[in-house]
Amino acid sequence: MSNTVIIDPVTRIEGHAKIAIELDDAGAVDSARFSVVEFRGFEEFCKGRPVWEMPSLTARTCGICPVSHLLASAKAGDAIMGVRIPSTAVKLRRVVNLGQFIQSHALSFFHLSSPDMLLGWDHDPATRNVFGVMSAEPELARRGIRLRGFGQRVLEAIAGRKVHSPGIVPGGIANPMTEEVRSEILAGLDEAQQTAEDALAIFISMIGKFEREINNFGLFPSLHLGLANDAGTWENYDGHLKFVDADGNVVADNVDPANYRELIGEATRRDSYLKSPYFKPMVAPGDNVNEGIYRVGPLARLNVCKTMGSPLADEALEAYRERAGGTANSSFFYHYARLIEILASTELMRVFVEDDSILDANVRATAGVNHRHAVGVSEAPRGTLFHDYSVDESGLLEDVNMIIATGQNNLPMNATVLQIAKEWVDGPEIPEGILNRIEAGIRAFDPCLSCSTHAVGKMPLDVTLLDHEGTVLSSVRRG
Amino acid sequence: MDRRPTVTVHFDGVEHEAFVGESVLECARRLGIPIPSLCFLEGISVWGGCRVCVVEVAEDHRLRPACATTCVADMEIKTETPRLRAYRKSVLELLFAEGNHVCAVCVSNGACELQDMAVQTGMDHVRYDPQSPKRQIDASHPKYVFDPNRCILCTRCVRVCDEIEGAHVWDISYRGESAHLITEMNKPWGESMSCTWCGKCVAVCPTGALSYQGRAVGEMEHDPAMIKRLALARNRHEWLYPEEAK
Numbered sequence: 001m002s003n004t005v006i007i008d009p010v011t012r013i014e015g016h017a018k019i020a021i022e023l024d025d026a027g028a029v030d031s032a033r034f035s036v037v038e039f040r041g042f043e044e045f046c047k048g049r050p051v052w053e054m055p056s057l058t059a060r061t062c063g064i065c066p067v068s069h070l071l072a073s074a075k076a077g078d079a080i081m082g083v084r085i086p087s088t089a090v091k092l093r094r095v096v097n098l099g100q101f102i103q104s105h106a107l108s109f110f111h112l113s114s115p116d117m118l119l120g121w122d123h124d125p126a127t128r129n130v131f132g133v134m135s136a137e138p139e140l141a142r143r144g145i146r147l148r149g150f151g152q153r154v155l156e157a158i159a160g161r162k163v164h165s166p167g168i169v170p171g172g173i174a175n176p177m178t179e180e181v182r183s184e185i186l187a188g189l190d191e192a193q194q195t196a197e198d199a200l201a202i203f204i205s206m207i208g209k210f211e212r213e214i215n216n217f218g219l220f221p222s223l224h225l226g227l228a229n230d231a232g233t234w235e236n237y238d239g240h241l242k243f244v245d246a247d248g249n250v251v252a253d254n255v256d257p258a259n260y261r262e263l264i265g266e267a268t269r270r271d272s273y274l275k276s277p278y279f280k281p282m283v284a285p286g287d288n289v290n291e292g293i294y295r296v297g298p299l300a301r302l303n304v305c306k307t308m309g310s311p312l313a314d315e316a317l318e319a320y321r322e323r324a325g326g327t328a329n330s331s332f333f334y335h336y337a338r339l340i341e342i343l344a345s346t347e348l349m350r351v352f353v354e355d356d357s358i359l360d361a362n363v364r365a366t367a368g369v370n371h372r373h374a375v376g377v378s379e380a381p382r383g384t385l386f387h388d389y390s391v392d393e394s395g396l397l398e399d400v401n402m403i404i405a406t407g408q409n410n411l412p413m414n415a416t417v418l419q420i421a422k423e424w425v426d427g428p429e430i431p432e433g434i435l436n437r438i439e440a441g442i443r444a445f446d447p448c449l450s451c452s453t454h455a456v457g458k459m460p461l462d463v464t465l466l467d468h469e470g471t472v473l474s475s476v477r478r479g
Numbered sequence: 480m481d482r483r484p485t486v487t488v489h490f491d492g493v494e495h496e497a498f499v500g501e502s503v504l505e506c507a508r509r510l511g512i513p514i515p516s517l518c519f520l521e522g523i524s525v526w527g528g529c530r531v532c533v534v535e536v537a538e539d540h541r542l543r544p545a546c547a548t549t550c551v552a553d554m555e556i557k558t559e560t561p562r563l564r565a566y567r568k569s570v571l572e573l574l575f576a577e578g579n580h581v582c583a584v585c586v587s588n589g590a591c592e593l594q595d596m597a598v599q600t601g602m603d604h605v606r607y608d609p610q611s612p613k614r615q616i617d618a619s620h621p622k623y624v625f626d627p628n629r630c631i632l633c634t635r636c637v638r639v640c641d642e643i644e645g646a647h648v649w650d651i652s653y654r655g656e657s658a659h660l661i662t663e664m665n666k667p668w669g670e671s672m673s674c675t676w677c678g679k680c681v682a683v684c685p686t687g688a689l690s691y692q693g694r695a696v697g698e699m700e701h702d703p704a705m706i707k708r709l710a711l712a713r714n715r716h717e718w719l720y721p722e723e724a725k
Binding site: 048049050052053055056057060164166169170171174366367368394395396 | 583584586588613615616618619621624626669692693694695696697698
């Protein structure tokens with residue numbers, strides 16, 4: 001008799017999901033599915049609203065990475081107005097995005113994932129959380145929380161608020177940076193950078209212990225998508241779309257983000273509100289969409305770029321690639337890549353903020369509606385984010401399509417869950433430590449499911465065990 | 480020295496002098512007695528539609544709108560009682576339930592009289608089911624946007640356009656829950672021939688229903704001094720801005 005294990009809800013991720021693992025007659029893992037069970041419908045209720053309202057409206061998709069939505073939406077607004085925004089506005093938006101990377105990545109590493117690595121996968125779940133880290137490593141936990149606080153403060157100081165900042169608008173930025181804000185950011189950067197360096201050193205010192213996780217937390221070939229620039233440096237705000245394969249070969253490059261539909265298809269599944277985007281050119285009609293599986297986010301970005309564009313992060317990237325054997329294909333390396341991105345963010349932020357032009361008062365372009373359709377793209381901490389708007393002649397939204405980073409990682413997350421289940425699950429009973437590993441496989445992607453389904457809720461996990469006819473044999477719930 | 484005849488009235492038990500013909504709200508404002516209001520705007524005609532400025536008058540079980548009640552001799556007026564507080568709060572809740580008032584994504588967030596009034600009356604939640612109407616925004620005007628989802632039908636725009644600007648672009652169409660603002664015989668605002676683009680309607684709108692094109696969330700400003708000037712300057716024969724008059 002075959003069985004299915006369902007993990008519902010998945011914990012320590014942003015959103016609400018469940019995992020179903022099917023066992024064959026012999027009790028071995030046959031298949032695994034990761035499903036997102038929330039729905040919100042942003043694309044529907046945004047219709048009819050003015051394009052100038054869209055950044056703040058779509059920012060409500062998420063409380064963790066609202067800046068990503070603000071940027072993608074504001075860029076779509078720029079394109080609808082048909083303006084080239086002032087260069088200082090671009091720099092300020094870039095600084096805000098770097099602040100966002102710092103705060104979101106710090107949350108992922110210190111608050112959500114470090115308990116597994118520092119305390120152990122099989123540690124008592126009651127204390128396997130950020131409070132457990134505070135007890136075991138108080139100094140590290142304190143510094144992690146302060147690092148996130150620094151990133152949040154950058155958002156607040158430049159864009160008006162830590163969460164759902166109103167200062168990022170179509171045409172640029174609402175207010176120029178003041179000398180006080182500049183001094184404050186520069187004063188905080190030293191500690192932030194030191195924390196980033198130290199966290200990276202701690203992770204590297206531990207990585208030797210995680211050989212089994214590296215080989216089983218989603219180690220498979222896939223494409224990688226990220227924004228790229230002509231210089232080949234790490235890009236997170238602008239540029240073109242670039243896909244590389246599992247060996248680092250360029251599959252598509254110099255693609256205008258506005259033409260994303262030529263490369264990205266969106267499949268749907270009956271048991272999940274999360275769509276499954278795939279690389280279209282590799283999937284013929286009728287083919288399994290897994291043929292076009294690609295990953296986005298820190299892992300993909302570091303595979304797509306040549307260098308990070310800042311000295312310490314470039315050194316770290318070199319060591320990272322050596323460790324990963326060139327192109328990184330294990331999803332466990334998301335954690336590693338994330339820490340390198342925090343370091344790069346602190347270094348690059350310093351370059352922007354030290355430049356006097358950051359204080360220029362000209363930070364906003366104005367215009368009416370000059371184009372009826374536009375795509376705004378940015379790199380969210382979790383990966384490439386698309387906002388695709390069509391408006392009427394007065395700028396009211398007629399159609400909205402949002403492709404969220406976590407959605408694009410849907411197929412890889414499913415593949416990761418299956419791989420972990422095959423490695424660790426043996427028979428119908430799932431020990432807590434194994435349950436946690438399955439969750440940790442998802443957690444490596446730092447998914448934001450509220451974002452990706454534009455849905456609301458906490459992120460607990462259910463695991464259900466089903467037989468091959470779909471009868472529930474047992475279920476484990478956490479939340 | 481104002482030499483108009485007066486009558487004696489009592490506000491919350493304290494004796495005051497009111498000018499003959501003066502409304503309770505005008506008198507209270509002149510004396511510095513706070514009575515909240517929404518649709519009232521000094522300098523234009525009284526509408527009495529929002530019912531936020533209601534007061535209790537002795538020996539009358541009905542609550543009366545202070546803006547539309549004339550002071551008479553020996554009137555005993557109560558401006559702040561538990562009944563009035565509860566009533567004003569309910570009015571606010573009904574206004575919020577009737578439209579789509581989502582402050583967080585509103586162009587007038589932080590500069591909205593409806594929002595201020597909710598804070599002032601302690602309205603921290605809405606007990607009525609939201610109506611969530613689906614109303615079409617009119618962004619056809621080159622300078623301004625009208626979002627009927629945020630309109631509370633205070634008619635300030637109707638009155639200021641008619642009485643001060645003399646254009647009469649705005650009107651209310653239909654009745655009851657179907658009542659809504661229209662521009663120029665129900666044509667899109669951008670096609671209006673009578674609109675002079677003066678912006679008085681936008682300046683006096685207490686909510687985010689009328690705003691400037693291109694403004695993002697929280698970017699509207701409402702300057703009370705400017706609103707007052709718009710409504711009163713002509714009556715006062717003030718033809719120059721204060722700084723120009725110096």
